[in-house]
Amino acid sequence: MHISDGILSGPVLAAGFVGTAVIAGLTLRNMDMEEIPKVSVITAVFFVASLIHVPVGPSSVHLILNGLVGVVLGWRAFPAIMLGVILQAILFGHGGVSVIGANCVMLGGGALAAYGVWQLRHWFSLERKEVIFGALAGGSATLVSGMVLSLALVTTGEQFLVMAGAALAAHIPVMIIEAVVVGAAAGFLAKVRPHILAGNTAPALLGRPSA
Amino acid sequence: MAGRNALMKIGTLMRQEEILDERRRRSRAWRNGLRCLLSLLILISAAPAYAHKVNVFAYVEGAQVYVQGYFLDGKKTKNSAVVVYGENDARLAEGVTNGEGEYVFNVIPNQDMRIVLNAGQGHQAEYRLSVADIAGGELHDTPLLNDASVGNAESGAHVGAPVTGSGNGGNIEAVVRRAVTESMLPMARELAELKERRGLSDIIGGLGFIIGILGVFAYLKSRKPG
Incomplete structure (x- = not known):
């Protein structure tokens, strides 16, 4: 899903960088020292995720996992993905360097959307709601990122609905895989270390022994 | 009396055992999770890393x-x-x-x-x-x-x-x-x-960058007064 160099026009690239700077400034506020190891590990997972290829029909797609980043890090998902995208562009040539801003907004926006969907679970009390909402978050992250991709490509003269349809169709397998992976991960973490997931309180406040 | 005290002591001991078992189970699950992640990373690095380009x-x-x-x-x-x-x-x-x-x-x-x-x-x-x-x-x-x-x-x-x-x-x-x-x-x-082609060294380099940048961030945070 990473956009390559030379496709988007100057104003769109600039808008991408401005958007990234603004959102990063908002989401980096009051970052705790304690959060940093968690951000570090999840950024590493996101960074490596793009290397996992899944053959789909005539082409192949790769994992994105921005849904997982949103579910675990909450608001801090955006700076984490920003770091991951920068390193992917520089070290892997994955996505153009001039497009880093736009790619950050695309994937970071998806992660924040996933966080939003994930937080909706507080309104429900279901069995294994973490798995369900984790899966929904994973799928919606890909969906929202696809929408942002289509929006960005509109400026190159493509029709939005046509692009959106094509982006969706191409990424449905990814959406399904992401939903499965994030749902499973969220369920697993909810069982062993629930306080790691975004929107859950830390054990110190609950009086439980931190195992 | 002595019998009840003995029973209560046994009860406490059993409760402590349960807590320890719970902790052992949790740390085992945590370790298993880490092992999965590690093996996944190793598997990825074994195959040639082509970005989807x-x-x-x-x-x-x-x-x-x-x-x-x-x-x-x-x-x-x-x-x-x-x-x-x-x-x-x-x-x-x-x-x-x-x-x-x-x-x-x-x-x-x-x-x-x-x-x-x-x-x-x-x-x-x-x-x-x-x-x-x-x-x-x-x-x-x-x-x-x-x-x-x-x-x-x-x-x-x-x-x-x-x-x-x-x-x-x-x-x-x-x-x-x-x-x-x-x-x-x-x-x-x-x-x-x-x-x-992106090899293992690029992956490790990227991971190092992540840890390093966040480490610098943590250091700067720790130097804030108060």
């Missing part, structure tokens, strides 16, 4: 330029738009790749060419052919050039058979050049793939 290269054969588009994991880019730009970004040719990811167009002499392939969804790559490259592949001053360039159709989305020699003395050079080009093709393709 589109790539294109082009070569001149006879009086035509063959453009080949492909994803780095081997799949060909079908029905992808190709635009050829010359000097001052003039559009020299455009078309669509066929089922094999190939696009062919006729050589336009004495121009540096920039061939851009767009595989949709934001994936694009370009390849530059200089005048020297074109001259190397083209056949100058031989009867073949005259046969090939006159009256050729403009549409290029076909894989035409390369121009063959016609039994002339000067055509031994042409045949040799064709043979060399054909044997160079797989090497050119491998070279393009090799340039894009």
